[in-house]
Amino acid sequence: MTAQIIDGKALAREIEARARKRSEELAQLPGGRRPGLAVVLVGEDPASCVYVRNKTRACERAGVSSREYRLPADTNQEALLKLIGELNADPTVDGILVQLPLPGQIRASAVIEAIDPGKDVDGFHMLSAGALLVGRRDEGFRPCTPAGVMKMLESVGVNPEGLEAVVVGRSNIVGKPQALMLLEDHATVTVAHSRTPNLAEITRRADILVAAAGRARMITGDMVKPGAVVIDVGMNRDEEGKLCGDVDEKSVSEVARALSPVPGGVGPMTIAMLISNTVLAAERHLGQGDTL
Numbered sequence: 001m002t003a004q005i006i007d008g009k010a011l012a013r014e015i016e017a018r019a020r021k022r023s024e025e026l027a028q029l030p031g032g033r034r035p036g037l038a039v040v041l042v043g044e045d046p047a048s049c050v051y052v053r054n055k056t057r058a059c060e061r062a063g064v065s066s067r068e069y070r071l072p073a074d075t076n077q078e079a080l081l082k083l084i085g086e087l088n089a090d091p092t093v094d095g096i097l098v099q100l101p102l103p104g105q106i107r108a109s110a111v112i113e114a115i116d117p118g119k120d121v122d123g124f125h126m127l128s129a130g131a132l133l134v135g136r137r138d139e140g141f142r143p144c145t146p147a148g149v150m151k152m153l154e155s156v157g158v159n160p161e162g163l164e165a166v167v168v169g170r171s172n173i174v175g176k177p178q179a180l181m182l183l184e185d186h187a188t189v190t191v192a193h194s195r196t197p198n199l200a201e202i203t204r205r206a207d208i209l210v211a212a213a214g215r216a217r218m219i220t221g222d223m224v225k226p227g228a229v230v231i232d233v234g235m236n237r238d239e240e241g242k243l244c245g246d247v248d249e250k251s252v253s254e255v256a257r258a259l260s261p262v263p264g265g266v267g268p269m270t271i272a273m274l275i276s277n278t279v280l281a282a283e284r285h286l287g288q289g290d291t292l
């Protein structure tokens with residue numbers, strides 16, 4: 001078997017095109033405007049710079065106006081909180097994204113909780129996390145990466161209902177919300193992590209396997225059930241400095257039915273979902289309800 005490659009980039013472009021249509025409609029409303037996103041970057045992390053550049057380009061494609069705030073690496077928490085307060089109060093800003101990780105002197109949780117929950121387009125605020133947990137789609141925002149993974153599954157005709165899903169990783173931004181979204185769609189969900197002793201045994205049960213551990217090519221063909229759908233969230237550099245996922249594409253593509261590539265898979269989808277969330281935030285701010 002040779003796995004179908006799931007084209008996250010093409011799917012992301014479709015989502016951006018729909019967002020563009022809606023952005024233009026919002027701009028045409030009386031008292032309307034384009035959705036606005038503020039991206040805050042503290043320090044000069046090279047990987048973060050790549051993401052921020054990709055986000056800026058996607059905003060242009062989707063008709064979302066984006067602003068960047070670049071602060072020096074030694075910025076203190078108080079100064080960052082002051083900027084968040086100003087962005088919270090700015091009616092042209094619908095969404096606020098503070099690029100993670102933050103430098104050590106800043107407590108990320110303090111910054112995330114300071115964001116107006118109505119502008120939490122990353123979906124990292126406690127209110128968004130709680131809304132996902134209790135199944136309230138009308139409140140908060142869904143975290144972009146796991147939401148993008150759900151769209152990718154749908155795009156290859158995979159309905160999670162009744163399937164065994166395994167998520168490798170339990171972070172607040174990927175693994176945990178991913179497990180909740182799969183559960184919401186009626187999969188039987190297992191979450192594995194660094195203290196899981198028998199990982200291969202667990203992953204081999206998966207009809208849907210989501211790899212989000214941040215370990216280069218750790219998922220090999222022998223860990224995958226024949227015919228499984230494998231989604232690779234990982235963004236790693238290998239020994240040669242080459243960008244790679246958590247999945248060993250070569251061995252896994254001989255076993256899986258479908259596989260998402262890195263690059264061109266989850267990364268572009270994460271950005272498309274960020275844009276979708278920003279349009280949703282603008283709709284709510286303009287009293288237009290949820291249409292996306």
Ligand SMILES: NC(=O)C1=CN([C@@H]2O[C@H](COP(=O)(O)OP(=O)(O)OC[C@H]3O[C@@H](n4cnc5c(N)ncnc54)[C@H](OP(=O)(O)O)[C@@H]3O)[C@@H](O)[C@H]2O)C=CC1
Pocket residue numbers: 145168169170171172173174175192193194195196199212213214215218233234235236266267270271
């Ligand atoms: N494409 C995209 O848009 C995005 C990509 N990413 C990428 O996804 C990956 C995960 O990101 P993130 O969740 O933020 O990472 P974290 O480092 O916060 O979490 C990693 C998780 O994986 C688990 N883990 C680590 N090593 C192993 C192992 N050997 N076996 C099993 N589980 C393991 C950890 O377990 P424990 O909890 O026990 O420590 C932890 O739960 C990274 O490569 C990141 O770059 C992240 C966000 C967006």
Ligand SMILES: Nc1nc(=O)c2c([nH]1)NC[C@@H]1CN(c3ccc(C(=O)N[C@@H](CCC(=O)O)C(=O)O)cc3)C=[N+]21
Pocket residue numbers: 050051054097098099100101122144235243262263264265266267268270271
């Ligand atoms: N507050 C916050 N929100 C995030 O959503 C967030 C974050 N912080 N910190 C870092 C991670 C990582 N992340 C990516 C986004 C896009 C690509 C992306 O565009 N990837 C492309 C190209 C990557 C490349 O060429 O280097 C691809 O996979 O094809 C990757 C990773 C968002 N994250």
Ligand SMILES: [Mg+2]
Pocket residue numbers: 122143144145270274
């Ligand atoms: Mg995100």
